[in-house]
Amino acid sequence: MNDFSQAFAKALQLIFQLDPALLEIIGLSLRVSLTAVFIASLIGLPLGAALALYKFPGRGIIVALLNAFMGLPPVVVGLVVYLILSRSGPLGVLGLLFTPTAMIIAQVCLITPIVAALTRQTIMDANDEYHEQLRALGAKASRMMKTLLWETRFSLMTGVFAGFGRAIAEVGAVLIVGGNINHATRVMTTAIALETRKGDIELALALGIILITLSLIVTSLVMSAKHAAYQYHS
Amino acid sequence: MKRTLIFILILLFNISIVYAKDEVFITLSSTTSTDNSGLLDYLIPKFKNKTGINVRVIAVGTGRALLLGERGDADLVLVHHKPSEEKFISKGFGIERRDVMYNDYVIIGPKNDPANIKHLKKAVDAFKLISQSGIPFISRGDESGTHKKERELWELTGVDIDAYSGDWYREAGAGMGATLNIANAMNAYTMSDRGTWLSFKNRDQLTLLFENDPPLFNQYGIILVSPERYEHVKHKEAKLFSDWLTSAEGQQAIADFTLEGQQLFFPNASREVATSVMK
Numbered sequence: 001m002n003d004f005s006q007a008f009a010k011a012l013q014l015i016f017q018l019d020p021a022l023l024e025i026i027g028l029s030l031r032v033s034l035t036a037v038f039i040a041s042l043i044g045l046p047l048g049a050a051l052a053l054y055k056f057p058g059r060g061i062i063v064a065l066l067n068a069f070m071g072l073p074p075v076v077v078g079l080v081v082y083l084i085l086s087r088s089g090p091l092g093v094l095g096l097l098f099t100p101t102a103m104i105i106a107q108v109c110l111i112t113p114i115v116a117a118l119t120r121q122t123i124m125d126a127n128d129e130y131h132e133q134l135r136a137l138g139a140k141a142s143r144m145m146k147t148l149l150w151e152t153r154f155s156l157m158t159g160v161f162a163g164f165g166r167a168i169a170e171v172g173a174v175l176i177v178g179g180n181i182n183h184a185t186r187v188m189t190t191a192i193a194l195e196t197r198k199g200d201i202e203l204a205l206a207l208g209i210i211l212i213t214l215s216l217i218v219t220s221l222v223m224s225a226k227h228a229a230y231q232y233h234s
Numbered sequence: 235m236k237r238t239l240i241f242i243l244i245l246l247f248n249i250s251i252v253y254a255k256d257e258v259f260i261t262l263s264s265t266t267s268t269d270n271s272g273l274l275d276y277l278i279p280k281f282k283n284k285t286g287i288n289v290r291v292i293a294v295g296t297g298r299a300l301l302l303g304e305r306g307d308a309d310l311v312l313v314h315h316k317p318s319e320e321k322f323i324s325k326g327f328g329i330e331r332r333d334v335m336y337n338d339y340v341i342i343g344p345k346n347d348p349a350n351i352k353h354l355k356k357a358v359d360a361f362k363l364i365s366q367s368g369i370p371f372i373s374r375g376d377e378s379g380t381h382k383k384e385r386e387l388w389e390l391t392g393v394d395i396d397a398y399s400g401d402w403y404r405e406a407g408a409g410m411g412a413t414l415n416i417a418n419a420m421n422a423y424t425m426s427d428r429g430t431w432l433s434f435k436n437r438d439q440l441t442l443l444f445e446n447d448p449p450l451f452n453q454y455g456i457i458l459v460s461p462e463r464y465e466h467v468k469h470k471e472a473k474l475f476s477d478w479l480t481s482a483e484g485q486q487a488i489a490d491f492t493l494e495g496q497q498l499f500f501p502n503a504s505r506e507v508a509t510s511v512m513k
Contacts (some may be wrong), residue, residue: 046456087306087464095466097307098261098292179292182275198270199418199436 007205011213014206022207026214029187032100032174033167036107037115040167044112048119048159049145049149052127063120069113073104074172081106082176098179105189106173111163118159126152154226161219168215188214259288260471263300263308265379266409267337268454269293271429271498276491279370281478287471287493295378295409303327303457306464309472312479314454315379315405328457330473332480335488335499340431341444343369343416343423351423357447358390365393368402370422374413383452384425389448396426414440427452429498454499479503 014022051063083089085097096102126148134144149156171189178185180194186212195204242292269291278289281321292302303311304327312334313319322328341360349367351360374381378442388395395403395433396416404422406413410430417424431461456476461469478484485501492498
């Protein structure tokens with residue numbers, strides 16, 4: 001238990017000192033993962049809804065793939081994105097490797113399936129419930145999609161934040177495509193992995209505590225926003 | 235309202251990425267031993283002060299560091315396994331290899347030293363006794379320079395370690411620090427570069443048991459990624475770093491770097507290029 005209390009003290013110390021190196025790392029973690037979630041939602045929400053509402057050949061395969069990809073190993077995603085962005089890879093000319101943009105791309109690949117698959121399930125359930133009503137009102141599929149996405153927006157937030165949780169917590173992908181470069185691509189998780197490697201367990205654990213606290217703050221902010229909005233509507 | 239706020243926040247984060255800092259930098263792929271020890275953090279600001287060029291370090295094993303160079307993802311490499319370096323050059327990926335410095339390896343093990351290697355004179359004998367004791371030996375197992383060096387030492391002992399893989403010979407497939415963490419947890423022996431060992435904090439019952447035998451010395455070389463092979467590499471800037479590191483000033487800076495009062499890296503730059511392997 002001594003390890004944990006020491007780490008906790010260290011975490012508090014780091015936070016109250018407003019350590020600039022720590023703030024930089026936290027800032028980049030949030031920037032990368034929030035941007036990744038934003039882009040993944042832009043793709044995943046309409047994709048998930050479309051898969052729930054439209055019937056077309058090959059839909060079953062896409063749904064199966066999507067569900068399987070919810071559990072994509074971050075290291076594999078990192079490796080694939082690395083090979084694509086590497087100077088010897090197809091998109092090498094862009095020079096994106098070892099930049100925050102590369103890290104965002106990897107995380108988007110990682111979490112879009114999560115957002116899409118959870119959206120599909122939510123929209124399907126809502127569709128079962130409202131289908132007759134909407135049809136009676138003469139709504140077309142595209143109109144229904146918009147309505148259902150809007151009506152289920154609070155439930156959809158859960159999927160989006162499952163994606164955020166995965167993005168902010170993963171280390172495998174950002175380590176490979178970001179390179180864990182100090183002052184450039186070092187984020188919370190890669191810093192934790194580095195300190196563990198160096199045997200500084202106390203600092204690693206302290207950073208871990210800060211990361212969990214950070215996730216907690218972001219999630220509760222959204223939860224309270226959701227709650228406030230819910231009350232306003234009902 | 236709050237949703238809009240969150241939306242705007244996310245948008246701002248996006249914009250800040252687009253306008254990320256614009257600096258002149260080169261990408262150096264190097265090994266964890268130079269980075270984790272703090273040497274590069276010590277050297278790079280000095281170089282940046284002089285030239286305005288920042289050096290971004292990707293710290294991986296020698297094997298992957300060279301691979302990053304081969305694929306054109308680094309501008310230069312600073313590694314420590316001469317046969318691999320020469321192969322890298324002969325395949326046309328690198329030019330102008332220069333010796334920079336050397337450090338040394340040490341053998342780490344449990345304080346009570348069950349294999350009794352503490353008083354030996356030769357590293358090879360130490361390895362032999364470890365193999366006979368049956369006490370676990372944790373190998374990096376990651377194709378790093380350290381791993382390759384360790385394999386070479388095992389070859390000198392004549393012990394066929396592959397036969398004992400998974401038995402007392404354990405391949406961690408991890409960096410030096412992670413390997414030391416495992417050795418600590420398993421009360422095992424391992425071989426580490428001195429720098430990582432000195433900066434390693436999670437020691438518990440581990441201690442340094444064997445050192446100072448020439449076969450344990452470890453030469454570092456710096457190689458520029460070939461600008462003929464990859465047009466995009468920042469050859470001019472990378473060459474400036476290589477020049478500086480092997481200059482009197484850079485060499486002095488390497489010698490000045492200490493950890494826990496000990497000098498870790500010993501400068502021995504030769505300005506000549508390894509022409510023997512160049513086509």
